[in-house]
Amino acid sequence: MKILVVIDKLSMDGITPSCIAMHLRDSYELFRRRNCQPEICNIRGDDPGSRLLEAAGIQVHKLGLSPLSPLICRRLAGIIDNCGCELVHAHGYSAANFGRLAAAMRKIPAVVHEHAILPVRPHQFLADALLRGLTTCAVGVSGAVADFLVRGRCVPRSRVRVVHNGIDLVRFRQVEVSMNAARARFDLPPDVPLAGCAARFRKEKGQHVLLDALPLLHESIPDCHLVLAGDGPDRQLLEQRAAELKVAGKVRFAGFIDDIPLFLRALSVLVIPSLSEGFSFAAAEAMAAGCPVVASRVGGLPEVVEDGVTGLLVPPGDAPALAAAAGKLLTDESLREKLTERAGQDVARFSLETYVDKMTALFGELVHSSVDQN
Secondary structure (H helix, E strand, O other): OEEEEEEOOOOOOOOOOOHHHHHHHHHHHHHHHOOOEEEEEEOOOOOHHHHHHHHOOOOEEEOOOOOOOOHHHHHHHHHHHHHOOOEEEEEOHHHHHHHHHHHHHHOOOEEEEEOOOOOOOHHHHHHHHHOHHHOOEEEEOOHHHHHHHHHHOOOOHHHEEEOOOOEOHHHHHOOOOOHHHHHHHOOOOOOOOEEEEEOOOOHHHOHHHHHHHHHHHHOOOOOOEEEEEOOOOOHHHHHHHHHHOOOHHHEEEEEOOOOHHHHHHHOOEEEEOOOOOOOOHHHHHHHHHOOOEEEEOOOOHHHHOOEOOOEEEEOOOOHHHHHHHHHHHHHOHHHHHHHHHHHHHHHHHHEHHHHHHHHHHHHHHHHHHHHHHO
């Protein structure tokens, strides 16, 4: 099968590759081994995510168009014709809108893949309602996102599937360097409690809540440090907030980090303070790496982290609760060991192979059904 994977953009902020870009890179060869050839198309054109894929030897069709350009549909139809694509796999609003139209023009199935739970924009709700009949199937990365597809994207419940994202378990389990050696690689302080977060610097990722929690955490653990990996439009605001809270000396802004397994090895605890989250690669990756997790009870996170079993969950936006949970993990070694042991077993359900197997089976089902109907 040849699949046209079309996406609005492969970098959310124009600074760093998106999680979807990294997921496409990591899963690309597994799809090929299952006789499924992804043809990746980036509507926006060249960006850090496109360059990440190309550095891995993966071709990217770069349209260089506005997300509202009517030329998108014709260009996608051309790629379908030239590459012999049998299905459109769309990520993002413009990709879903024009991708469904192009698929209908060529009489092939269209899959809308949703990764987040977003505010419903009236114009997109109208577009989704009008294109409802052209949605062969929709995939949500969690049950919470699947509910959003029905409620906010107008997809009939019978056409919605849940397929959790996958991670390369071996890559996260094979880091064998010591914690202090890993810290040295990132110029992080040795021999201190170190909390970390890896996400885009945007309000919905909640790093401002984590900064608010740090002075509270210092009341019981005064030598605790915090490292924020990532970049994005809110970086300056976060740096200002750290200065206002007088914790800047114990906060490190590490920038974009590609070697997440090594980063997780450096941490005492990973904190995910998200205010909105579709799935959370970070949680699954930490579970595989043996790093204890504190996360918000929001969106798809409770489907990844089971409170008190594989990690600790707190209400979103609650800095005192976040500080208390992080402090509990940092000071209770037996609890850390219990949670990480169980997490290491449970995370097997989020393997990259499982994700690719489920998506390949879905593609095959839809393509064969389409051939029979035509």
